[in-house]
Amino acid sequence: MGETKHILIVEDDPVVADVVAACLEDAEFETTITSSGQAALNIISDTHVDLCVVDLGLPDMDGLSLTREIKSRTSIGIMILSGRGETTERIIGLEVGADDYLGKPFEPRELLARVRSIIRRTQPSGTQATTQTTVPSGAQRSDMSFIFDGWKVDLASLEITGPDGMQPQLSNSEFNLLQAFIEHPNRVLSRDQLLDLVHGDNTPTFDRSIDVQITRLRKKIESDPKAPKFIKTVRNRGYMFTAKVTRD
Structure with missing residues (x-):
């Protein structure tokens, strides 16, 4: 390390x-x-x-x-x-x-x-935890930016900006989860698929962690987390990101 x-x-x-x-x-x-x-x-x-x-x-x-x-x-x-x-x-x-x-x-x-x-x-190798967000095993960051419903997600700077110009602070796992969703929009992703996309080979001990992370992410990007507009629950199957996503 x-x-x-x-x-x-x-x-x-x-x-x-x-x-x-x-x-x-x-x-x-x-x-x-x-x-x-x-x-x-x-x-x-x-x-x-x-x-x-x-x-x-x-x-x-x-x-x-x-x-x-x-x-x-x-x-x-x-x-x-x-x-x-x-x-x-x-x-x-x-x-x-x-x-x-x-x-x-x-x-x-x-x-x-x-x-x-x-x-x-x-943590990426050699980087301080207080200043950097990690890329999960097998994932790739790029200089690409995505836009959905007035939100901008910059994979290079690891920042998201809302329609109001505010930049909510996402944890490592929350940013990785958002990246997984915007790279697979309008597709049902099971919890196992999300675990692989977010954590790669370092799958957490509790599968429920995906549900917890989605709850936290909804609080930061949804206007009403209890009636989410972007991250929809698909009963018995997983979750779907329903926003239209374009590359910036």
Whole structure:
């Protein structure tokens, strides 16, 4: 993966934090440990961080709130590490922006594999997570721009501009998902197809992640996310992007 990656571990249990750090350091990652959500935000503001491992039960801030705050500021990859193993908690974690969710107790090799997968998905080689969006395995970016219903999607600058001139901030996976839709308009895409187009070989653990990402994307490009105009649900089949798409 090129230069040494810096992992921020936000965990209030010192035993768990030390186990996570030892696992990552054995794999030649640099680690920083903090037990405070606010301290984590300060570290991210002052120091380059490639990925955060976040516990849900922090003393000063809920881990879900911390995840949401980090994602509102940066595109750093986040893995939630928690003893709350219920499906609802996992889904909420993904909905607020986490890239993966691993329950406690965990197998160190699985932790390491998931961390590496998130970094591959969220960072091009040698590029800081806070400034760049990743191309999924097998996908290609170009200098091409697309237009649909007053929206402009620039694949080179990784920006989207709305009819009002505003530029909503999309996460890596949200931009990749939008690219998949605009390159396959008016075609039903199953969840499996979208997973392949968005994540390539680095398919996330939860297939439901596509539904979560679509919900987040709708909130950013649809005037009424509950009655979407562009991204339509096709019952028992998947999703379809129904806007007319042209190349700029």
